[in-house]
């Protein structure tokens with residue numbers, strides 16, 4: 001009987017594990033020996049995307065660095081829910097200093113390790129979107145400019161969640177936050193504001209920039225591992241839904257990440273030296289409405305009646321991403 | 334202990350914080366009944382055997398299949414696969430080609446000479462099976478596996494029933510049938526051929542056996558009265574197809590008409606074609622959508638040049654021609670005569686109007702209830718006579734090989750209980766796993782693999798097998814299209830997606846456990862489980 005090896009594994013690499021794949025092809029998260037950088041008992045809300053994203057990313061970084069790694073963390077949910085003194089959820093060397101300085105702290109650690117000749121120890125700095133695009137932006141841009149040997153990971157939940165859901169420079173248009181109320185002729189966050197940090201990072205022409213979501217674990221792990229294969233400044237931007245701030249069901253965290261990508265609103269790609277090298281294609285394209293509707297921060301777009309104009313403007317953003325990054329299957333890479 | 338400046342407490346792990354107390358709903362693992370298993374008349378655990386096939390362990394897959402059905406190679410060819418009609422993947426792209434994988438496994442087992450598990454220790458009990466059709470063979474196989482001594486009395490010169498004397502070779506090669514029956518004999522089942530039971534009462538009175546399973550099928554072709562001239566040539570389909578086994582084929586002439594719209598009509602027409610008929614015309618009272626024949630059979634017949642004459646009845650048969658009356662359907666879909674007539678040139682007419690059970694042997698048996706020409710049985714397959722069980726075509730229900738095999742298995746379990754002086758209780762059925770419970774995002778896109786067919790020219794002139802099997806690579810592919818509806822297949826998704834690390838992985842084959850001390854009840858695991866094997870249930874306070 002002729003046997004042609006086939007490349008079809010029922011669920012492929014969409015699921016976390018796959019008994020049909022060989023051990024070395026499986027994800028870090030599927031392993032019973034994963035680090036669990038972030039362990040049990042942390043106080044993140046039910047269904048917190050940030051808790052999930054951090055474990056995904058850091059466990060992968062731990063594997064890639066051979067467990068030789070230090071993490072600097074900015075103030076924000078990820079810091080607060082893991083380290084209410086005297087308890088800690090971190091099972092890795094971890095330091096917190098301030099809200100705005102994790103890139104600077106990371107840079108300092110890297111410099112210290114270099115001075116001590118311990119360059120096999122890798123440095124990761126991380127922050128929420130506020131700590132990245134707003135208050136932490138200066139130190140981060142400096143870290144990029146100097147090409148410091150740090151991987152910076154931003155967990156983007158699109159607002160200042162820890163202090164009660166205030167707007168950040170990563171809050172998307174029309175989203176309601178505590179400081180962008182759903183009142184007036186254009187409720188929620190204004191269109192045309194905010195910053196796109198992945199593109200800004202690329203403009204620094206650092207070795208590696210990538211975006212990812214918690215819905216595509218394998219892609220996220222691949223990117224962390226890839227980032228760890230470079231030295232110099234690297235940046236990964238992970239979309240992490242926040243049930244509290246977004247007004248979404250805790251069980252919808254992964255579904256919403258998936259819809260963000262499948263609608264085109266959150267382009268998933270990677271770039272080296274400032275140029276996009278690959279994009280994660282949309283598998284089953286959906287209109288932005290499907291992504292917006294389950295989130296109470298967009299409720300005013302649907303109630304009392306559908307605000308088709310605003311929804312249309314959001315769709316236009318998705319469409320622009322789709323053509324700009326070539327996100328549909330038919331687009332050449 | 335010396336502590337750093339301003340540190341007053343010893344640092345400890347957050348594991349002290351049992352976040353499970355936050356929960357209002359808890360996830361629980363469930364096993365649901367996949368729709369394929371639910372639909373299988375033979376009660377196969379289809380998903381269960383596909384699971385092994387997915388990893389390329391074909392022998393384990395075959396053994397799992399053999400727990401329920403002793404005839405996989407036959408089944409992979411003749412089963413009408415209601416499992417595929419029910420398959421959830423049909424709502425995604427196309428249903429899983431379960432039948433083609435069964436075909437592959439059945440053939441591979443024959444190729445490799447795999448033998449069934451040895452029978453259980455001898456019970457000292459003797460069971461008699463009457464009829465070596467699929468139903469009788471299945472009962473015999475299961476009874477033997479359970480350790481009973483089994484004898485089959487078979488009227489024919491060869492075993493197989495309608496699998497041999499009905500279903501034509503081009504759909505079921507006889508080597509395949511023979512080999513699977515031999516395997517059953519190899520387990521110690523004795524088949525006594527040319528042994529027709531004419532009077533069951535005598536057999537029962539002799540008390541040589543502790544229990545009897547009756548599976549004599551429905552083998553008499555129904556004869557409708559067709560007014561006919563003296564030299565008209567009229568045959569019935571069952572006898573016609575029967576004569577294909579070793580006897581000289583009947584002379585049909587060049588133009589053959591077949592009266593009826595069932596599978597038997599299709600087989601008779603296709604056989605007539607192969608015997609050299611230039612025209613094989615099926616005459617049927619209603620329309621195609623109302624035909625009892627399965628779509629594939631009609632399609633294959635048409636491909637081979639069989640013609641269809643819808644909305645027509647045969648009014649009169651004469652040498653060389655038939656008088657047909659045109660019909661229409663009333664609002665209830667019943668055919669009514671129009672009074673319009675037409676002629677059809679035909680050298681012979683084959684009647685394929687259904688089959689009846691030959692109940693002669695029951696004449697002196699008291700207590701067996703017959704209604705609508707079939708023997709009535711209770712849900713344990715027992716007739717009105719204690720210890721006398723019946724199944725297959727001779728009892729109410731659909732008449733297929735698969736149903737027969739299922740009856741045989743169910744009867745065997747009940748006979749076994751009867752012989753041990755207990756009663757058999759069916760295992761509880763799990764809740765069904767419907768399509769909307771799946772998270773289909775996770776499955777790779779993959780269209781069904783189609784089994785190749787013999788080219789039409791050869792199909793018209795030979796009895797070579799029409800539908801070819803899959804090879805290993807595409808059988809593996811096809812098996813892997815299974816979605817594992819409703820039952821954990823250890824994809825690690827729950828283990829990965831839990832933001833609170835509250836899923837414990839127990840290792841290959843052992844699945845997972847929730848750590849309720851920490852699980853906050855967010856429900857992501859249930860939402861992201863591809864196959865719907867996690868359910869959220871409210872916490873009681």
Ligand SMILES: Cc1cc2nc3c(=O)[nH]c(=O)nc-3n(C[C@H](O)[C@H](O)[C@H](O)COP(=O)(O)OP(=O)(O)OC[C@H]3O[C@@H](n4cnc5c(N)ncnc54)[C@H](O)[C@@H]3O)c2cc1C
Nearest residue numbers: 464466467468488494495499530549550725726732733734
């Ligand atoms: C032309 C044709 C094509 C078909 N194609 C298909 C198909 O593709 N797929 C499918 O699922 N089903 C098909 N069927 C239906 C299927 O063959 C029957 O439903 C099935 O064989 C019934 O099994 P059984 O064991 O009840 O009876 P049978 O198969 O009829 O077997 C009964 C056996 O009992 C023996 N017997 C009868 N009387 C006595 C007696 N008094 N003493 C001893 N032995 C006796 C007979 O010789 C026979 O061997 C087809 C039927 C026909 C006629």
Ligand SMILES: Cc1ncc(C[n+]2csc(CCOP(=O)(O)OP(=O)(O)O)c2C)c(N)n1
Nearest residue numbers: 075076077099128129130131159160161162
């Ligand atoms: C200098 C300074 N200003 C303000 C604060 C209060 N503060 C703590 S966390 C936070 C917001 C964090 O938002 P983000 O970085 O997006 O992280 P998230 O909580 O959303 O994960 C703020 C404003 C602070 N700790 N330090």
Ligand code: SF4
Nearest residue numbers: 044045048077161242
């Ligand atoms: S507020 Fe949002 S980011 Fe913070 S712990 Fe809760 S879910 Fe996570």
Ligand SMILES: [Mg+2]
Nearest residue numbers: 128129159161
């Ligand atoms: Mg934030």
